[in-house]
Amino acid sequence: MGLIPSGGRGMHLIAPDVLAEARGLTQAAAGSLCVLGVALWLFGWRWHRFWIVAGVTLGAGLFGLHAGRFVGGPQLLTVGVLLAVSAGMLALELARVVAFAVAGCAAWLGALWVFPQAQELWAVFLSGGLFGLILYRVWTMLLTSLAGAWLAGHTGLLLLEPLLPLDAVAWVAAHQAAVNGGAIASVVLGVLLQALLTRGDKASAGSGAEKTGKPAEKPKEKQDEPKPAEPRAEKPQPKPAPPTNWWDKLVHPRKAG
Numbered sequence: 001m002g003l004i005p006s007g008g009r010g011m012h013l014i015a016p017d018v019l020a021e022a023r024g025l026t027q028a029a030a031g032s033l034c035v036l037g038v039a040l041w042l043f044g045w046r047w048h049r050f051w052i053v054a055g056v057t058l059g060a061g062l063f064g065l066h067a068g069r070f071v072g073g074p075q076l077l078t079v080g081v082l083l084a085v086s087a088g089m090l091a092l093e094l095a096r097v098v099a100f101a102v103a104g105c106a107a108w109l110g111a112l113w114v115f116p117q118a119q120e121l122w123a124v125f126l127s128g129g130l131f132g133l134i135l136y137r138v139w140t141m142l143l144t145s146l147a148g149a150w151l152a153g154h155t156g157l158l159l160l161e162p163l164l165p166l167d168a169v170a171w172v173a174a175h176q177a178a179v180n181g182g183a184i185a186s187v188v189l190g191v192l193l194q195a196l197l198t199r200g201d202k203a204s205a206g207s208g209a210e211k212t213g214k215p216a217e218k219p220k221e222k223q224d225e226p227k228p229a230e231p232r233a234e235k236p237q238p239k240p241a242p243p244t245n246w247w248d249k250l251v252h253p254r255k256a257g
Helices: 016-022 027-042 048-068 075-089 091-114 122-134 136-160 168-174 176-211 246-251
Strands: none
Touching: 016 136, 016 168, 027 136, 027 176, 048 075, 048 091, 048 136, 075 091, 091 122, 091 136, 122 136, 136 168, 136 176, 168 176
């Protein structure tokens, strides 16, 4: 596919042999694949559920049709359809398994590219798979950006070839270093744009809650236990005056009054 190191030629992100094989595509097919590559490059994480389900369903359907050829008869279409539907329903559950396998294979190929004579790279495969699971979101962005740049790069050159006096295969073979640098830059740019788009979605979701006028739910704070009311100090009541009789009133009029 152009990403696999071959011999001493190095790694080709935009491969001349892939361009030579893809020259048989019509302009409509090349344009459709180019649009698909741009969408995958720009909205990889935002639509990652759709990409996963669609990719697994299509791949399982093609595999079922290929395997059904050995069976023959009317079972060919039945095997392909049933396998595609089953894989599509299990796609989201198998997404992390696929991420582990793809990340492990990528680490394996990278180590093989740096150390061509290395053997027993199972530790590299397992380490790459674990990192793919831990950094699932970043790895999904990187993988979709790489796939979109690869697809849009090849089909874009095929679309430009009849418009410009350009031999895409010979030009890519002559400027392989510059083409690889541009492809790597486009992959990094795609990851950054996907991160910005997801951040914009979170910000718009927050502003939408403000427009509706509904206050954001706050976590319930622990209410302090009510303190017992302090007893109020009772005012001293005036003592009742001692009873006076008529004799006291006559003898001590002032005291009685």
